[in-house]
Amino acid sequence: SQLTVQELANKLDKNSSEIIMKLMKMGTMATINQEISFEIASLVASEYGFELVIAEGDNSEELEIETLMEIEEDKEEDLKQRPPVVTVMGHVDHGKTSLLDAIRKTDVTSGEAGGITQHIGASEVNINGQKIVFLDTPGHEAFTSMRARGAQVTDIAILVVAADDGIMPQTVEAINHSKAAGVPLIVAINKIDKPSANPDKVKQELADQGLLVEDWGGEVIAVPVSAKKKEGIDTLLEMVLLVAEMEELRANPDKRAVGTVIEAELDKGRGPVATVLVQGGTLRVGDPIVAGLAFGKVRAMINSKGKRVKVAGPSTAVEILGLSEVPQGGDQFVSVPNDKIARNVAEKRQQIARDEMLKSNQRMSLDDFFSQMNEGEVKELNLVIKGDVQGSVQAVKQSLEKLSNEEVAVRVIHCGVGAVTESDVMLAAASNAIIIGFNVRPVPGAESLSKKEEVDVRTYTIIYKAIEDVQAAMTGMLDPEY
Ligand code: GDP
Numbered sequence: 001s002q003l004t005v006q007e008l009a010n011k012l013d014k015n016s017s018e019i020i021m022k023l024m025k026m027g028t029m030a031t032i033n034q035e036i037s038f039e040i041a042s043l044v045a046s047e048y049g050f051e052l053v054i055a056e057g058d059n060s061e062e063l064e065i066e067t068l069m070e071i072e073e074d075k076e077e078d079l080k081q082r083p084p085v086v087t088v089m090g091h092v093d094h095g096k097t098s099l100l101d102a103i104r105k106t107d108v109t110s111g112e113a114g115g116i117t118q119h120i121g122a123s124e125v126n127i128n129g130q131k132i133v134f135l136d137t138p139g140h141e142a143f144t145s146m147r148a149r150g151a152q153v154t155d156i157a158i159l160v161v162a163a164d165d166g167i168m169p170q171t172v173e174a175i176n177h178s179k180a181a182g183v184p185l186i187v188a189i190n191k192i193d194k195p196s197a198n199p200d201k202v203k204q205e206l207a208d209q210g211l212l213v214e215d216w217g218g219e220v221i222a223v224p225v226s227a228k229k230k231e232g233i234d235t236l237l238e239m240v241l242l243v244a245e246m247e248e249l250r251a252n253p254d255k256r257a258v259g260t261v262i263e264a265e266l267d268k269g270r271g272p273v274a275t276v277l278v279q280g281g282t283l284r285v286g287d288p289i290v291a292g293l294a295f296g297k298v299r300a301m302i303n304s305k306g307k308r309v310k311v312a313g314p315s316t317a318v319e320i321l322g323l324s325e326v327p328q329g330g331d332q333f334v335s336v337p338n339d340k341i342a343r344n345v346a347e348k349r350q351q352i353a354r355d356e357m358l359k360s361n362q363r364m365s366l367d368d369f370f371s372q373m374n375e376g377e378v379k380e381l382n383l384v385i386k387g388d389v390q391g392s393v394q395a396v397k398q399s400l401e402k403l404s405n406e407e408v409a410v411r412v413i414h415c416g417v418g419a420v421t422e423s424d425v426m427l428a429a430a431s432n433a434i435i436i437g438f439n440v441r442p443v444p445g446a447e448s449l450s451k452k453e454e455v456d457v458r459t460y461t462i463i464y465k466a467i468e469d470v471q472a473a474m475t476g477m478l479d480p481e482y
Helices: 005-012 016-025 038-047 096-106 108-112 140-148 169-181 199-208 233-247 339-362 366-375 390-401 422-430 444-452 463-477
Strands: 050-056 063-070 085-090 122-127 130-135 156-162 185-190 221-224 258-267 271-280 288-291 294-303 316-323 332-335 379-387 408-417 433-438 457-460
Touching (some): 005 016, 005 038, 016 038, 038 050, 038 339, 085 096, 085 169, 096 130, 096 156, 096 185, 096 233, 122 233, 122 316, 156 169, 156 233, 185 199, 185 233, 199 221, 221 233, 258 408, 288 316, 339 422, 379 390, 379 422, 379 463, 390 408, 390 433, 390 463, 408 422, 408 463, 422 433, 422 444, 433 463, 444 457, 457 463
Parallel strands (some): 085 156, 156 185, 185 221, 379 408, 433 457
Antiparallel strands (some): 050 063, 122 130, 258 271, 258 332, 271 316, 288 294, 288 332
């Protein structure tokens, strides 16, 4: 799974000294015949616009870097206009959810479908024959966690400010987050139906934040709305389209699909399901894809109206079935030429992820070192947590981590959505951890592996039971009190 500098240079059709220079800039000293890791080689390749793809060698255990997949460059003439993707942000209770509801109801087509819209993590509305995509999770946490993972999915942010309350701390946060991301912002001054509404006060406070609205001579678009009375919604959506037009949002629909996982979960009946946003290219049923550490062939696609579809072009959110495991929100997905590449890339990524995790276990930051020194003899309880949905995983993680005290630190070394897999067991074995499964079970292979590796896998359906057990395990670890 390694290749030498010379081999990489040959593949890239570059002079080996040039590659050595690149490596040096990246902080890696290597000679011409030295082997470099896949990650490093990938980084170098990506600088030349190539993606390294692994193919299986003669020895099936051994992975070899064989092909270079060209990252498809979009030509100017291939770019077509695409619909905007919008996130709604703002302070709690200012009406984000109500506004999203009101927006969804303006869409005639969803009414025609009988009004039963399945929740897939994103919704689409049509206004004047033009499409707008809304991400369904309001708030800047979702927005920022995506960005933290390198995903930029939002084109336009709608900042909801309640006219009776004005700018609040989370409003300021939302402003800063959209600024940091360079995402244009449209202000929806909400709750104008309330007698206590004071839009001018909101505009003043926006000005104090450096956002001067249009009717005060600035450039910020602010639309008075009432999510409750469904007033001003059309105007707001027209403004979204206007800003979208100014942004010249474009994508090439005629290439293999690329995009981002919006959310994903393990469905009892359907297996791993992921809502993905196609950002470039076109995704089709049957396409082999890689999404984060998961891979598979798209078995079915369901659009935001709950209908099965066969194709999804740029700026389309679809729920997809057929993945090997549950990817994480913010993971990138790409459609690849064939199943074998999909599997190999995913497996290679899993291996890298495992290696990284082990490395980070051994490594210690200065901060850690300092606190360990101060703590004296620290004892740690390492945990791997898997669960059925992101929400429960986070809840279990937080409640267990809270159990940490001066003598024992509870450390969640890995957590995720989905069944307990072989890689979870290997990770737990390597770091002496206990596996907690919440509403999920180990896959058969993981079950036998855990026996062999003597890894304790515990499954729960009630959070409190898990807390109780961990607490008991901790008292066993604590120094006896006299
Ligand atoms: P979120 O926390 O930002 O998602 O806010 P919600 O959408 O849950 O709304 C918070 C409260 O404000 C709810 O009780 C809504 O009914 C109410 N609300 C939302 N929009 C309006 C509005 O336009 N007018 C009035 N009077 N109340 C609203």
